[in-house]
Amino acid sequence: MKILIAEDEDDIRRLLALNMKKEGYEVIECKDGIEALEAFKNQEVHLALLDIMMPNMDGYEFTETLRDGHCEIPIIIVTAKEELEDKKKGFSIGADDYMVKPIDFEELILRIGAILRRSKIVNDHKITIGNTV
Numbered sequence: 458m459k460i461l462i463a464e465d466e467d468d469i470r471r472l473l474a475l476n477m478k479k480e481g482y483e484v485i486e487c488k489d490g491i492e493a494l495e496a497f498k499n500q501e502v503h504l505a506l507l508d509i510m511m512p513n514m515d516g517y518e519f520t521e522t523l524r525d526g527h528c529e530i531p532i533i534i535v536t537a538k539e540e541l542e543d544k545k546k547g548f549s550i551g552a553d554d555y556m557v558k559p560i561d562f563e564e565l566i567l568r569i570g571a572i573l574r575r576s577k578i579v580n581d582h583k584i585t586i587g588n589t590v
Contacts, residue, residue: 458573459483459500463493463507463519464535469558473506473535476562482569490514494522502530504573506565509536509543517550524551531572535560 460482464470467488474484485500487493489511496502505523509516520532533554534547547555554568 458503459485460569461485461487461493461496461502461505461507463487463490463505463511463516465489465508465511469508476566477506477569480566480569488512490516490519490522493519497523497528503576504531504533504569506533506535506569509534509538509547517546520547520552521550531576533565533568533572535565 458481460477462470462473462477462484464473464486465488470486470488474486477484485496485502487496490507491513493505493507494514505519507516507519511519514522516534516536520534523530523532531553532551533556534552535556535558536543536547537558539557544555553572556565556568
């Protein structure tokens with residue numbers, strides 16, 4: 458599974474990438490939304506982790522661009538913006554989850570796993586329980 462990380466702060470982006478790689482994910486690192494959109498053109502991405510406050514194209518605009526283009530990959534916003542209005546905006550434009558920094562990496566890994574499981578069910582159009590599909 459390939460995770461795109463769009464975060465303008467180098468230390469945070471590297472730390473997120475390191476933790477994702479430890480869990481066995483392939484990682485694409487981007488410094489802003491424009492770089493992230495370019496990455497989408499060239500690679501298959503299974504989930505995006507993104508900050509809101511980035512230069513050139515912020516996380517809200519990036520999410521809206523993907524959703525306007527009918528891209529349904531899971532998006533988790535990881536940001537310092539903690540007000541309810543920020544969370545409402547994130548979810549209303551199409552984010553699947555929203556975490557406020559500082560984050561607990563173990564919790565983030567659990568959320569990623571849960572979202573990817575649900576995404577697979579939707580994409581495969583099937584639910585398997587034992588031998589029953």
